[in-house]
Amino acid sequence: MSTQTLPQLERREPLWTRLPVLSHVRNSVGLQRGMLVTGLVLTGIFLLMALLAPLVAPYGFSQISDAGGNFPTQDPPGSKHIWGTTVGGFDVFSRVVWGAQTAVLVIVVAVALSIFAGVALGLASGYFGGWLDRVLVVIADAVYAFPSLLVAIVMSIVISHGQSSLWGGILAAAISITVVFIPQYFRVVRAEAIRLKAEPFVESAKVLGASSWRIMARHIFRNATRSIPLIFTLNASEAILTLAGLGFLGFGIEPTSAAEWGFDLNKAISDVTAGIWWTGVFPGLAIVLTVLGLTLVGESMNDLADSRLRTRGRGRKQRATTAGASRNEAPAPAPYEAPAQHEAPAQHEGGQA
Amino acid sequence: MSKQLDVRPTAPAVNVLDIDELEVSFATDAGEVRAVRGVSLDVRAGEVVAIVGESGSGKTVTAKTILGLLPETATSSGAVVIKGQNVVSLSAARLRELRGRDVAMVFQEPSTALNPVFTVGWQIMEGIRAHRSRSGEGQGHRVSRKEARERAIEALRKVGIPDPEKRVDYYPHQFSGGQKQRVVIAAALALDPELIVADEPTTALDVTVQAEILELLRDLRDLYGTSIVLITHNMGVVADLADRVVVMYQGEVVEEAPVRKLFAEPREDYTRRLLAAVPHLGRDSASEGATERLHQDGEVLVRAEGLEIVYPGRLGSPAFRAVEGVSFTVSAGEVFGLVGESGSGKTTIGRTIAGLKRATGGSLKVLGHEMVGFRERSFRPLRKEIGFVFQDPAASFNPQLTVGECVAEPLVVHLSLQPAQLRRRVGELLESVQLPASYASRYPHELSGGQRQRASLARALALEPRLLVADEPTSALDVSVQAKVLELFREIQAELGFAALFISHDLAVVDQLSHWVGVLYKGRLVEQGISSRVMNDPQDAYTKRLIASLPVPDPVEQAERREAHRALLGG
Numbered sequence: 001m002s003t004q005t006l007p008q009l010e011r012r013e014p015l016w017t018r019l020p021v022l023s024h025v026r027n028s029v030g031l032q033r034g035m036l037v038t039g040l041v042l043t044g045i046f047l048l049m050a051l052l053a054p055l056v057a058p059y060g061f062s063q064i065s066d067a068g069g070n071f072p073t074q075d076p077p078g079s080k081h082i083w084g085t086t087v088g089g090f091d092v093f094s095r096v097v098w099g100a101q102t103a104v105l106v107i108v109v110a111v112a113l114s115i116f117a118g119v120a121l122g123l124a125s126g127y128f129g130g131w132l133d134r135v136l137v138v139i140a141d142a143v144y145a146f147p148s149l150l151v152a153i154v155m156s157i158v159i160s161h162g163q164s165s166l167w168g169g170i171l172a173a174a175i176s177i178t179v180v181f182i183p184q185y186f187r188v189v190r191a192e193a194i195r196l197k198a199e200p201f202v203e204s205a206k207v208l209g210a211s212s213w214r215i216m217a218r219h220i221f222r223n224a225t226r227s228i229p230l231i232f233t234l235n236a237s238e239a240i241l242t243l244a245g246l247g248f249l250g251f252g253i254e255p256t257s258a259a260e261w262g263f264d265l266n267k268a269i270s271d272v273t274a275g276i277w278w279t280g281v282f283p284g285l286a287i288v289l290t291v292l293g294l295t296l297v298g299e300s301m302n303d304l305a306d307s308r309l310r311t312r313g314r315g316r317k318q319r320a321t322t323a324g325a326s327r328n329e330a331p332a333p334a335p336y337e338a339p340a341q342h343e344a345p346a347q348h349e350g351g352q353a
Numbered sequence: 354m355s356k357q358l359d360v361r362p363t364a365p366a367v368n369v370l371d372i373d374e375l376e377v378s379f380a381t382d383a384g385e386v387r388a389v390r391g392v393s394l395d396v397r398a399g400e401v402v403a404i405v406g407e408s409g410s411g412k413t414v415t416a417k418t419i420l421g422l423l424p425e426t427a428t429s430s431g432a433v434v435i436k437g438q439n440v441v442s443l444s445a446a447r448l449r450e451l452r453g454r455d456v457a458m459v460f461q462e463p464s465t466a467l468n469p470v471f472t473v474g475w476q477i478m479e480g481i482r483a484h485r486s487r488s489g490e491g492q493g494h495r496v497s498r499k500e501a502r503e504r505a506i507e508a509l510r511k512v513g514i515p516d517p518e519k520r521v522d523y524y525p526h527q528f529s530g531g532q533k534q535r536v537v538i539a540a541a542l543a544l545d546p547e548l549i550v551a552d553e554p555t556t557a558l559d560v561t562v563q564a565e566i567l568e569l570l571r572d573l574r575d576l577y578g579t580s581i582v583l584i585t586h587n588m589g590v591v592a593d594l595a596d597r598v599v600v601m602y603q604g605e606v607v608e609e610a611p612v613r614k615l616f617a618e619p620r621e622d623y624t625r626r627l628l629a630a631v632p633h634l635g636r637d638s639a640s641e642g643a644t645e646r647l648h649q650d651g652e653v654l655v656r657a658e659g660l661e662i663v664y665p666g667r668l669g670s671p672a673f674r675a676v677e678g679v680s681f682t683v684s685a686g687e688v689f690g691l692v693g694e695s696g697s698g699k700t701t702i703g704r705t706i707a708g709l710k711r712a713t714g715g716s717l718k719v720l721g722h723e724m725v726g727f728r729e730r731s732f733r734p735l736r737k738e739i740g741f742v743f744q745d746p747a748a749s750f751n752p753q754l755t756v757g758e759c760v761a762e763p764l765v766v767h768l769s770l771q772p773a774q775l776r777r778r779v780g781e782l783l784e785s786v787q788l789p790a791s792y793a794s795r796y797p798h799e800l801s802g803g804q805r806q807r808a809s810l811a812r813a814l815a816l817e818p819r820l821l822v823a824d825e826p827t828s829a830l831d832v833s834v835q836a837k838v839l840e841l842f843r844e845i846q847a848e849l850g851f852a853a854l855f856i857s858h859d860l861a862v863v864d865q866l867s868h869w870v871g872v873l874y875k876g877r878l879v880e881q882g883i884s885s886r887v888m889n890d891p892q893d894a895y896t897k898r899l900i901a902s903l904p905v906p907d908p909v910e911q912a913e914r915r916e917a918h919r920a921l922l923g924g
Contacts, residue, residue: 200749201759204812207707208763209736222753 024304036300042293050100057091061098061259064089074276084278086267090255092278096286098259102170103290106243107236109174110181115232117178118185119225123216125186126193126224133190140183149245152176156251169253169260173243180242181235188231192224233298237291244287261287368434369548369580370396370419370456375431375441377414377423388414390604391431396548399578401570403595403612405585407627407831411604416550416584420458421448435548453480457541461553463533467525474521477505477540484544508539511577512569531562535569542573549573552584559694560858564902564918567593586831588631589904592616592911600624612908630836631906632861638885639688639843640868646883647868651685654720654820654852655706661714662701675701678715679878681871685819688846688853690867690884692860694899697873703824703856707741708732720820737767740813740851744825746805750797756783756808757793763815782811786841803834807841814845821846821853827862839865860903864888872896897921 028036049056064071075085083092125136143151155176196202197220205215247253247262255263261283268280377389389411396402404412417423418433421440433440436455440448452458460466468476478501496504502521509517512535525533534554541549551570555563571594573579583595591598591612598615600608600623608621619625640647662676676698683689693699704710706719708727717724720735743749750759757779764770764778780790786807797805806826813821826842827835843866846853857863863870864884871881872893880893891897901918905911 200743200745201751203709204741204743204749205751205762206709207736207739207741208766209733210762210766214766218754219751223751 039296050104057094057097110177113178114181122189126190148180237294371434406601410601459551588906593904630833648687655683659715690863690870693873740818742823
């Protein structure tokens with residue numbers, strides 16, 4: 001295997017196996033793989049639901065009647081309304097499906113806004129340091145000090161003044177989440193930038209006379225953003241929770257503008273005491289499973305990215321014998337630099353030194 | 354202690370350690386890696402057995418197996434027998450009993466082997482109290498705190514820590530690097546194990562400190578009959594300390610012989626090449642036979658006068674003077690070697706010349722530009738005249754860029770070339786450092802250490818600079834690779850004729866390359882002169898001590914040097 005180094009190093013892995021999530025699945029075994037796959041399946045169902053909402057949902061999110069007249073209110077699950085209907089006469093199943101679409105939109109907008117601002121500020125703050133860094137860190141800390149939901153409520157009032165169209169509501173939720181998330185990306189990228197600033201390859205670029213802009217864009221950016229996919233998945237789940245929280249507290253999106261799980265949960269409170277379980281359980285389950293799926297993906301990616309936490313397949317017998325055979329064929333008059341060559345991949349994986 | 358090294362008293366033929374057909378393999382992402390393949394060796398009582406080899410030879414893995422310290426990803430088979438017990442198949446509880454009492458370990462880096470929040474006495478006592486008493490009236494009982502403390506003090510005294518009654522309550526940071534390693538050895542000795550496994554015990558230390566630690570290890574063997582398994586890549590250390598040598602390569606034992614025999618008449622081809630690659634002080638000097646400074650008529654590229662570099666202190670603590678009152682010149686075409694131990698300021702000077710650090714006092718003119726109070730903007734045009742080679746070839750390349758992109762970087766920054774021209778030039782550069790042009794499309798981690806350092810040299814030379822600063826360019830490399838890189842450096846320097854500031858802690862390497870050498874000690878330049886003269890006839894007291902401390906890879910010569918060294922320290 002890697003003791004016969006060079007041939008193995010020359011082979012490039014095909015592109016698809018190097019993509020973030022797929023390579024993670026390939027590298028995982030046992031429980032870690034189970035967690036990752038479960039997470040991926042849950043997340044996949046969630047995304048598919050959002051994408052295919054118009055096809056999957058039998059009715060519109062604000063539909064309370066069809067050709068056969070008004071929907072019954074608080075109807076238990078049955079053949080026409082498989083998860084029942086709410087007090088307002090909405091079809092619960094359709095609302096849950098459409099709610100996925102709202103959630104995805106909020107995640108995309110929130111993360112897109114915060115990722116650019118956070119990464120740019122983090123890079124500048126970490127690389128230049130000085131007063132800029134101090135000011136930005138203080139602001140980030142101040143934002144951290146607020147309970148995130150409180151910030152989100154204030155932001156949603158400021159942005160939409162209480163009324164909510166689909167995009168007004170989504171933007172209000174997304175921007176309020178953005179405010180909370182920028183410091184997270186900022187901190188991660190800043191810490192990486194500070195670490196990378198002292199790396200010899202950055203110094204080497206400085207010695208060559210490269211400009212600060214070039215160093216940041218070419219050398220630091222590409223190395224500092226490796227943990228971003230990870231924060232992305234974790235933040236996505238937090239974004240859903242914040243959105244649901246806003247909706248639950250009545251700062252969300254009106255039912256006529258879009259379907260939103262938190263809002264539905266809020267409306268289901270009074271149903272619970274009346275024994276009407278279906279209006280609360282299904283949106284609640286949707287939130288729990290989506291967040292669980294995203295968190296599982298994020299956590300397993302975290303573990304897999306760290307070679308100390310990653311479990312590996314143990315001693316595969318066939319491989320051992322082939323290694324023995326190839327050793328006998330080539331009685332190691334290996335090139336003289338050979339010893340250092342397996343040190344290279346080993347270091348890279350943080351394996352045995 | 355002037356015993357003949359080869360004639361050890363024929364102790365009863367009981368081996369302290371028997372390793373038989375040991376196999377260790379690791380599960381990695383790239384599949385199974387067999388790190389140790391069928392290694393057999395034994396260690397007799399009162400013997401120092403050195404296991405030598407380059408990185409990846411399996412020497413450290415073998416050492417860790419002796420104490421059962423392999424990580425979870427490892428699977429091992431075969432036998433490692435200590436006192437009739439096979440470590441490989443021992444339960445965790447039995448293994449814990451064995452460690453410390455029958456076999457102990459000394460690690461490479463003393464500052465990380467000690468826990469900074471506990472006193473050294475506590476750390477030594479921890480080991481003592483973890484085991485039950487073996488003899489005396491309290492046999493089978495736990496050692497009392499008081500007795501453990503006495504034993505800890507005794508152990509510290511054994512390893513030559515002055516005033517052990519007081520210093521047993523000191524914290525690790527209150528000791529110097531060499532003393533810390535003594536404390537680590539004391540902790541290993543506390544339970545009187547018959548065998549100590551020392552994994553690169555002197556690699557992290559300066560040469561002068563290394564000499565002291567080697568002396569201590571030798572005393573342990575001679576006075577207490579402790580057997581030592583010494584893991585090292587430094588042939589000088591082997592020549593100085595070992596009785597018997599085991600050479601490993603790619604997980605297998607290549608050769609095993611008494612130390613003098615191995616150095617005098619190596620049997621295997623690999624051993625012969627390994628020994629040939631080790632730089633030997635006083636052989637193959639670049640300034641051989643020179644009577645006056647070479648290239649002294651060339652244009653002066655670097656002129657330092659009373660140079661002072663100060664690191665500002667943190668709030669409340671005084672500033673640290675890294676370099677003070679240093680004066681030297683580097684002329685065109687000259688290789689100036691700067692040697693010194695860690696903390697001597699040699700790297701600081703190199704980085705200041707390259708504009709990575711600010712000079713704070715005196716005068717430093719680089720290519721005519723004053724570096725004290727310099728502005729990046731006015732210095733930037735001069736940067737293309739200066740190349741820099743970093744110590745760690747793995748870290749000095751951006752892992753996200755290909756080797757070709759990295760080497761092209763200076764060309765892109767300073768010239769505007771067409772992509773085709775750029776590609777051709779990168780190919781030429783790689784070929785000039787004896788790398789195939791096709792390596793341009795590889796990523797840095799796909800190259801070996803030596804290949805990366807060549808690519809690093811290619812990048813430094815891309816703009817044909819007049820001055821090259823090389824900061825410990827070979828100290829992260831294996832000896833055989835180092836020999837090749839040094840050879841290449843020498844050839845290219847002779848061909849292109851650039852001036853070079855060659856920074857290294859390794860006297861033999863500096864002597865091989867440089868025409869003129871400066872010796873730094875605590876920020877001051879204590880001596881400078883023609884390399885071969887300084888190495889053979891040092892004038893300054895520190896230089897004398899430095900050169901005498903360096904173990905040469907020849908057991909016979911080293912035994913003589915040791916006597917001379919002892920005389921120097923005594924007198």
